[in-house]
Amino acid sequence: MNVLAIISFVCCSAVLGHPYYRDLIPNGYGVPNPCDGGATVWEAVGHYNPLHHTVDKNPFAQAFAAAGHVWTVALCQADSDGDGVTNGAELGDPTCVWTAGGSPTGRATGHPGICNPVGSCPGQAFTCNCHGHNCVGK
Ligand SMILES: [Ca+2]
Numbered sequence: 300m301n302v303l304a305i306i307s308f309v310c311c312s313a314v315l316g317h318p319y320y321r322d323l324i325p326n327g328y329g330v331p332n333p334c335d336g337g338a339t340v341w342e343a344v345g346h347y348n349p350l351h352h353t354v355d356k357n358p359f360a361q362a363f364a365a366a367g368h369v370w371t372v373a374l375c376q377a378d379s380d381g382d383g384v385t386n387g388a389e390l391g392d393p394t395c396v397w398t399a400g401g402s403p404t405g406r407a408t409g410h411p412g413i414c415n416p417v418g419s420c421p422g423q424a425f426t427c428n429c430h431g432h433n434c435v436g437k
Contacts, residue, residue: 320345323399324363324370325392326407333415334427341410347425358423359386359412370397379411381420386411 321327321344330344331337341349345360356364359379366374375387375395387395389409397403414420417427 320363320368323368324411325387325390325397325403327390330390330407330410333410333413333417337408341413344410345412347413357412357425359410362386370399380414381422382409382414384409384415389415 324344327344328340330341332339332341332349334349339349343350343352345356345363346352347355347357357380362374362377362379370392372395375392375397376385378385385393387393389407389411391403391405391407393405409415413425414423417425
């Protein structure tokens with residue numbers, strides 16, 4: 300019985316692993332979807348598909364991983380998607396003071412991994428309405 304409980308725990312922890320990351324960035328559950336003007340939330344923040352954890356990770360996911368999955372001042376001050384707005388400003392932590400479990404000073408107004416307006420960054424060939432792999436031109 301204990302073995303079954305352990306297997307169940309390992310199984311479900313792995314499944315929930317990515318949503319857990321949303322707890323580690325400010326306003327992780329309120330990142331606006333740049334493809335619909337923020338009418339919906341971009342759930343898979345680190346990915347190019349708003350709803351699914353595809354293999355195509357956006358530049359913010361890569362920077363977040365490089366920071367050890369910790370919201371650091373350097374990560375906050377960086378502009379991972381290259382749209383001229385820092386990750387912190389986009390996620391509602393413009394002064395980079397947020398820590399996990401705390402309340403952000405503002406709300407998320409942009410996506411840190413998807414250039415806004417979409418398509419305006421030379422280094423990112425992402426297009427909206429891509430639901431699957433290869434959402435960006437390589
Ligand atoms: Ca940015």
